[in-house]
Amino acid sequence: MIYYSTSRLMFILRVMAMRASLFITCYNDTLFPETGRAVVALLERLGVELDFNSRQTCCGQMHANTGFRAESFSQAKRFIRQYQDVEVVVIPSSSCVAMIRDQYPGLVHELGNASLRSELDALLPRVYELSEFLTDRLRVEDVGAYFPHRVTYHASCHGLRSLQLGDRPARLLAKVRGLDLVPLANLDRCCGFGGTFSVKNGEVSSAMLAAKLQDIVVTGAEFCTALDNSCLMHLGGALHRQFVGMRTIHMAEILASTEAVPAEAIA
Amino acid sequence: MSQPAYHPVLDPAVAPPFPDAALPVLRNPQLRKNVAHAIDVIQTKRGRLVEEKADWQALRTAAAAIRTQALENLGAYLEEFEARCTAAGGVVHWAADAEGARRIILELLREENASEVIKIKTMTAAEIQLNPHLEAAGVKVFETDLAEIILQLGGDEPSHIVVPALHVNRSQVREIFARRMGIENLSDDPQALTAAARSYLRQKFLSVPTAIGGANFLIAETGSVAVVESEGNGRMCLTLPRTLITLAGIEKVLPRYQDLEVMLQVLARSATGERMNPYTSLWTGVTPGDGPQRFHIVLLDNGRSQILARQTERQTLRCIRCAACMNACPVYRQTGGHAYGSIYPGPIGAILTPQLMQMHHAQSLPYASSLCGACYEVCPVKINIPEVLIELRSQVTDQERKQLRRIFDPMYLGLRVANLLFSRAWLFHAAQRLGRMALGWFTGKDGWIHSLPGAGEKWTQTRDLRGMPKQTFHAWWAARRNAGGKEAR
Helix, strand or coil: CCCCCHHHHHHHHHHCCCEEEECCCHHHHHHCHHHHHHHHHHHHHCCCEEECCCCCCCCCHHHHHHCCHHHHHHHHHHHHHHHCCCCEEEECCHHHHHHHHHHHHHHHHHHCCHHHHHHHHHHHHHEEEHHHHHHHHCCCCCCCCECCCEEEECCCHHHHHHCCCCCHHHHHHHCCECCEEECCCCCCCCCCCCCCHHHHCHHHHHHHHHHHHHHHHCCCCCEEEECCHHHHHHHHHHHHHCCCCCEEEEHHHHHHCCCCCCHHHHC | CCCCCCCCCCCCCCCCCHHHHHHHHHCCHHHHHHHHHHHHHHHHHHHHHHHCCCCHHHHHHHHHHHHHHHHHCHHHHHHHHHHHHHHCCCEEEEECCHHHHHHHHHHHHHHCCCCEEEECCCHHHHHCCHHHHHHHCCCEEEECCHHHHHHHHHCCCCCCCCCCCCCCCHHHHHHHHHHHHCCCCCCCCHHHHHHHHHHHHHHHHHHCCEEEECCCEEECCCCEEEEEECCCHHHHHHHCCCEEEEEEEHHHEECCHHHHHHHHHHHHHHHCCCCCCCEEEEEECCECCECCCEEEEEEECCCHHHHHCCCCHHHHHHCCCCCHHHHHCHHHHHHCCHHHCCCCCHHHHHHHHHHHCCCCCCCCHHHCCCCCCHHHHHCCCCCCHHHHHHHHHHHHHHHHCCCHHHCCCHHHHHHHHHHHHHHCHHHHHHHHHHHHHHHHCCECCCCEECCCCHHHHHHHCCCCEECCCCCCHHHHHHHHHHCCCCCCC
């Protein structure tokens, strides 16, 4: 006989018939498909029914932050139209969620019409960053993950300041069995990526990166994790260049990892 | 040896672009150590004092509301200020631009027959490059703020708006003082350095009858002017001379005297990490028999009313020059202030300078930020600096994309192509395949890219890039669905 506690039962009821649509983001699709696979493994394990619209491309962040307003608006419009009918959108990238929440309203207000504005208003409350979706919508912290490694968490600026993720990532990581979480000093300091900033101001960006690496290396962790592969691409690129012997890994991959299917099997 | 190896250019019209100007600083260990150390000290103090204030966020909201109210009725408040100040014996002058302000000040100095002036630290005077113009007109300028003395005697430029000599350390100060004041055996003990500055300054305070200063706030309700400072040298300039000339940007006005209650709290905590700054001087026109008997105030526009006319950028004028944004900025932390090529460095400088300078220097300053948002988080008047940075970037882009030579600029070309790709999924997917082939050329046996040509070199100069995986996510998803569901992996 199977015994379910009340809270477990409530959780199952919440998740049952929950359909989520995955917005994987352009760079995860292209450069970090393993993060997408991990999100699928994790959410399906929790009982969420997933949808993926293969016509999706980009949220428009790169264009918006480089000053290409008209182009970023056309991508915003595309996003809103593609997701207007879904129950919830889950996005494993804090900066893309920040783009949608912080910049779409201004873009749509300036360049869009009334119907697009009301579609956006209706859509925004249904857009979730991955850790928000877990802790706020599914209300789960223990996702049943197993990851027996020493890990440090890097707070991406957009997750920290725009999404105000607070202790959500730490709460999720705390429940991962086997995981030894090492705090990172100067958590609120940018790693220096900043999109085209890393190229337009390559040297200053590298100086910021060097300062961040100092803090990361002294943790002695095996893995540096975050909720945004753009920061991790920056940090991971330097860790690899310098033979530090530490790897970067998106938090979705840690949370997807179990005894039966460890992160390496998903990657 | 403590002379900087380069001379910083703080004129936005001629300064090199930010990435170039940053290079000599990035290679200067002494400068970077000085900047990081000074910032850490201020940041730690600020953090403690903000934390002890349970109503800090409410104070920020109140301060932003006061500044917004002042700006929304700026014309009326300025006229109210002018009327009250004039009634109290002050003389109000209006300057449309830097040249106008300099002309007014020079005329006033001629009326005074002044060949020397003592000066309180004022960024607005630096904005209009007052000192070189006064010197050229034969007026000797003596800075009285300790940091400004260090810079003036050392032939250096300010790198911060609150702590202008933040990039200079104690032993460098000792060297400058010993050399320029002719003091042998000067130690680098702070007390000895202060004593040297004091004896240098005392003669000036007592002998020069004309002072030039700035203002932190102008009070419309009473016609009063407020100057806040740490050293008391400002107060000497405000009380001892016969004539005082104050230069202030038109945005400095506050509606009511009572508004100081909020503004002084957020300013001191944000600027120097103090509950209250040591010296707050407030005066209204002229008081017979007490302090300067002639008081002139020059109200400077210099591009401010144009900023006021623009909806997103207007918030820039709320700034109270506390410098919390630069202290919090991870970019400023690495580069210090000189790289910004302007008297206003850091995040606020990156938005203020191009706007004050008719978008001069705008090609690089709005991009000198990773948009991390630390500046917005600490700003006591809630200026959304990242939002203004992005707005300025789009103005630059709108302007540049019309230029013929930009058609083949890799960034413009790349972003236009990217936009096309993002508008059709099949094009995007085709580009991914092409990209994988192209990147394959540069991908090593270990699956990583160690060197890229062109703009990519800026990435690979310090970081590797993982090669592109064989299968995109959407291809994996399609294969899995075709294979009949969740099991296929």
